Amino acid sequence: MSLTVSDVAAAGAAWVWMPDDAEVVEDPEFTFLRLPDYCPFDLSVVSFTPTRPVDQAVDALMARARAFGPPVLDWQVLLGAPEGLEAELSARGGKVKIVLEILAADLGDGAPELRPPAVDVELRWATDVTTALDGLTIEAAGFRGELPPAERIEAVAAKNAETVPAGHGGLLVAYVDGEPVGTGGVSVVDGVARLTGGVTAEPWRGRGVYRAVLGARLNYGAAHGATMALVKANPATSGPILHKSGFTSFGPEPVYAIPLHEDRP
Known part of the structure; x- marks a missing residue:
């Protein structure tokens, strides 16, 4: 399998991040989220397919x-x-707050x-x-966010207990000598392994935990069954x-912070 820009763009567009506890605002042309308080931002656009x-x-x-009231929209x-x-x-x-890079790897x-x-890293789901x-x-x-409330943590564990053995993915945690040192998520959808939240605790960076x-x-x-990561x-x-x-870059995806208190000049 040889990945093309159109393959990766389609897989990226189909990947809509929607936490279970987010408020979803849907329209035929767009979807955005009002995120829970523990997230580092309030409003986030997750799809935009204009017909005009x-x-x-x-x-x-x-x-x-x-x-919705927040001063800034992330897009x-x-x-x-x-x-x-x-x-x-x-x-x-x-204003561009960060430029993400969309990368893909062939798992065919x-x-x-x-x-x-x-x-010596131990991995646990x-x-x-x-x-x-x-x-x-x-x-x-x-990621400079806040820890979710206890009920949210319990929900994540319960969901993982179902999705990991079913082959749909979950959250993976790395330990060294019993100390949690890194984490990352994966979800397998339509033959694509979507990787999220990969991060290593600062004192352990540079040792191969990620x-x-x-x-x-x-x-x-x-x-x-994933043929693309x-x-x-x-x-x-x-x-x-x-x-x-083994990942290849397919282009930048800039994230804009747009003020909502001012109309277009």
Whole structure:
């Protein structure tokens, strides 16, 4: 299997991140989320498929978003987004807060063999509350979010207990000498292993922990029918590791922060 830009763009567009406890606002042309309080941002656009001029569709989305009250809307411009979208967001005062990189790896012949870590890493799926708490604590620290409430952690563990053995994925946590040191998620959907939330606790970075979690997720995806692995990565952190692990970059996906208190100039 040879991955093409259109393959990866389609897989990326189909990947809509919707936490179970988010409020979903859906329209035929767009979907955005009002996220729970423990997330580091309030409103996030997850799909945009306009059927009219881009400026009019952006106006409609922002009008809906303003009704929720937060001052800023986060909007990730996906690979294959409508032409002129970035110019429209900039015209409304949007500033790029981060540029993510969409990367993919071919799993058609199985997962690549990665170099082992420099430390002895134990990997556990977060199918119980203690492991889920460990993983979500590392994730919150790594991405500057807050720890979810107890009921959310319990829900993550319960969901993982069902989805991991069923081949649909879950949250993986890495330990060294019993100490939680890294985490990362994977979900297998329509033959694509979607990788999320890969992060290593700061004192343990540079020792191969991220690579160990990555390799386990790729092996899991390949074992459960995935022929592509997909990740939207920070090119300054996980990007170099992914490139060395068989991933190819298919382009940037900038995330804009757009003020909602001001109308377009």
